[in-house]
Amino acid sequence: MFFLVFRFVSSWVSLCPVVVMAAAGTPGPRVPECVTKVALSVSCDNLLDMDAFSKSDPLCLLYMNTSGPQWVEIGRTEKIMNCLNPRFSKTFVIDYYFEMVQKLKFEVYDIDSENSSLANADFLGELECTLGQIVSSRKLTKPLLMKDKRPAGRGTMTICAEERTDNRVVEFEVSARNLDKKDFFGKSDPFLEFYRETETGWQLAHRTEVVKYNLNPVWKPFRVPLQSLCHCDVEKSIKAEFECINSKKKQKKKGYKNSGIIVIKKCKIVKDYTFLDYIMGGCQINFTIAIDFTGSNGDPRTPQSLHYINPQGYNEYLAAIWAVGSVIQDYDSDKMFPAFGFGAMIPPTWQVSHEFPINFDPSNPFCAGVEGVAAAYQQCLPQVKLYGPTNFSPIINHVAQFGRQALEQQTASQYFVLLIITDGVITDMDQTRSAIVNASRLPMSIIIVGVGGADFTAMEFLDGDDGILRSATGQPAMRDIVQFVPFRQFQNAGTAALAQSVLAELPDQVASFFNLFGLKPPSDPSPS
Ligand SMILES: *[C@@H]1O[C@H](CO)[C@@H](O)[C@H](O)[C@H]1NC(C)=O
Ligand SMILES: *[C@@H]1O[C@H](CO)[C@@H](O)[C@H](O)[C@H]1NC(C)=O
Ligand SMILES: *[C@@H]1O[C@H](CO)[C@@H](O)[C@H](O)[C@H]1NC(C)=O
Ligand SMILES: *[C@@H]1O[C@H](CO)[C@@H](O)[C@H](O)[C@H]1NC(C)=O
Numbered sequence: 001m002f003f004l005v006f007r008f009v010s011s012w013v014s015l016c017p018v019v020v021m022a023a024a025g026t027p028g029p030r031v032p033e034c035v036t037k038v039a040l041s042v043s044c045d046n047l048l049d050m051d052a053f054s055k056s057d058p059l060c061l062l063y064m065n066t067s068g069p070q071w072v073e074i075g076r077t078e079k080i081m082n083c084l085n086p087r088f089s090k091t092f093v094i095d096y097y098f099e100m101v102q103k104l105k106f107e108v109y110d111i112d113s114e115n116s117s118l119a120n121a122d123f124l125g126e127l128e129c130t131l132g133q134i135v136s137s138r139k140l141t142k143p144l145l146m147k148d149k150r151p152a153g154r155g156t157m158t159i160c161a162e163e164r165t166d167n168r169v170v171e172f173e174v175s176a177r178n179l180d181k182k183d184f185f186g187k188s189d190p191f192l193e194f195y196r197e198t199e200t201g202w203q204l205a206h207r208t209e210v211v212k213y214n215l216n217p218v219w220k221p222f223r224v225p226l227q228s229l230c231h232c233d234v235e236k237s238i239k240a241e242f243e244c245i246n247s248k249k250k251q252k253k254k255g256y257k258n259s260g261i262i263v264i265k266k267c268k269i270v271k272d273y274t275f276l277d278y279i280m281g282g283c284q285i286n287f288t289i290a291i292d293f294t295g296s297n298g299d300p301r302t303p304q305s306l307h308y309i310n311p312q313g314y315n316e317y318l319a320a321i322w323a324v325g326s327v328i329q330d331y332d333s334d335k336m337f338p339a340f341g342f343g344a345m346i347p348p349t350w351q352v353s354h355e356f357p358i359n360f361d362p363s364n365p366f367c368a369g370v371e372g373v374a375a376a377y378q379q380c381l382p383q384v385k386l387y388g389p390t391n392f393s394p395i396i397n398h399v400a401q402f403g404r405q406a407l408e409q410q411t412a413s414q415y416f417v418l419l420i421i422t423d424g425v426i427t428d429m430d431q432t433r434s435a436i437v438n439a440s441r442l443p444m445s446i447i448i449v450g451v452g453g454a455d456f457t458a459m460e461f462l463d464g465d466d467g468i469l470r471s472a473t474g475q476p477a478m479r480d481i482v483q484f485v486p487f488r489q490f491q492n493a494g495t496a497a498l499a500q501s502v503l504a505e506l507p508d509q510v511a512s513f514f515n516l517f518g519l520k521p522p523s524d525p526s527p528s
Helices: 010-015 132-137 245-252 275-280 318-333 369-383 393-408 430-437 457-462 494-504 507-515
Strands: 002-006 018-024 036-045 058-065 072-076 092-096 103-110 122-129 139-145 153-162 167-178 192-197 202-207 221-226 242-247 263-269 283-290 335-341 345-346 351-352 366-368 412-423 442-449 482-486
Touching: 036 058, 036 132, 036 275, 072 092, 092 132, 122 153, 132 139, 132 153, 132 275, 132 318, 153 275, 167 192, 202 221, 221 442, 275 507, 283 318, 283 351, 283 393, 318 369, 318 412, 318 442, 318 494, 335 345, 335 369, 335 393, 345 366, 366 369, 393 412, 393 430, 393 442, 412 507, 430 442, 430 457, 442 457, 442 494, 442 507, 482 494
Parallel strands: 283 335, 283 412, 412 442, 442 482
Antiparallel strands: 002 018, 018 192, 036 092, 036 153, 058 072, 058 103, 103 122, 122 139, 139 153, 167 221, 167 263, 192 202, 242 263, 335 366, 345 351
16 A cells, blocks of 8 residues: 655645545555534432421432443532422533443432532432433433332432534545556556544544546545544635645656646535434334344254353353344334344244244234343244255345335334344345345345354455445445444454444444435434
């Protein structure tokens, strides 16, 4: 790989301190998403009255359980004097990660000391929940509980969430002319990188796709969040041209002018809805689970089988269901999850099915919560005969049909996530590719978790991270909707890391899909 650093045109520098680089070769790892912050404001009603001669003087503490076994205090509100229905003015600002279960605990105390010390303070009640539950309901009201889990009188707590973010994005259209030839044979494979200035140096903010064998590339229009690009406040379009100067070549070569010209045809700042705008505005995530019951998993009664449930009640299928399900369930209001199996012979006809409800009730394939899915899976195992082939397309098309209906309503009220857990030996590759290409135009994402130690090359191919997935007839996917991870990679890091890895891209897939189709959140996302 090699870089050309562009000279800046002054108008560009005034937009943002960003460096643009062109390079030929293979792009490096993906750019991490930047964090969103959520501000939580707290109020209580009907607190217990602890003071004999006046009302309680409440104060609220917030604890978070990040990774360790302990609750860590992350902040506390002011103390409000003489009040049983306090509205605290201090807000808690928390980094929000969709892909993690972020447990929170709010504790309310009646403070008797002058200096707000907790010594001698009376406990008025607590509320435990996840940040996901708060943002998906936007305004969460629950009864306060005492330490022994009994209600704290009629006391309730209400938590309101508001996203603290800059949701503006910059739309770019960029091309180049007369770039240098870098490859020994043939032409260069150019791509562009945008860097932002940080305290610790230059940090990659965006990388375009590679345009193969082309010295006059036109990159696809792209959008970069203004926050990732810079923290500037410029609201106008600019047009700029850069000369690419290769200083080594300039020294060596007489008459050297430049290594090509970059043309920025469009650079416009627009407002986008964020993932949390959609979630807080009422968008629901419809989560469907598909489990591979093909013969290559091995006989479930033998310990060698991937479906063997060990005496601790564990196998990789169950672990993957728990890991991904416990993050997503907060975003599904009824928590009823359709769960299907594929690749087994099922009663009563013993024909092979590629989309059978694991509770054997086609009119009601829903399982209550992640617990319900895990239970139905365990009950299903002894009732089916593992067989084959391993076809993904029927279940993808099954979910896609609901996605298509949702899109026809022209609202951003539902986004579909299909979790496929498989040992990886796929049979209907061409049909699956077409099904994914079709699904890329729908409000839908697919997560594939590969269990066992099989060769997952085919799965990695479906995960269009490097290059665009195409159908067998050459039709390209509109966007990357498949995320694949092998379970084994997370055996030491734990299943929370597995969930983080497969879910990290989902918020962006949801928001970019609805923004692309011009669909607004069902209701105004600002808190009432
Ligand atoms: C905190 O999280 C860890 C890991 O998720 C868990 O084992 C522990 O019980 C939690 N502690 C509390 C107080 O919830
Ligand atoms: C606050 O006041 C209490 C007595 O009400 C005292 O015991 C404690 O040391 C004080 N704490 C601080 C930090 O001053
Ligand atoms: C969610 O998607 C499934 C298809 O996987 C469908 O059966 C179900 O009706 C959907 N739920 C809602 C509430 O639309
Ligand atoms: C994909 O969509 C095309 C038309 O848009 C249709 O002909 C084709 O059957 C679909 N493929 C699958 C696998 O659903």
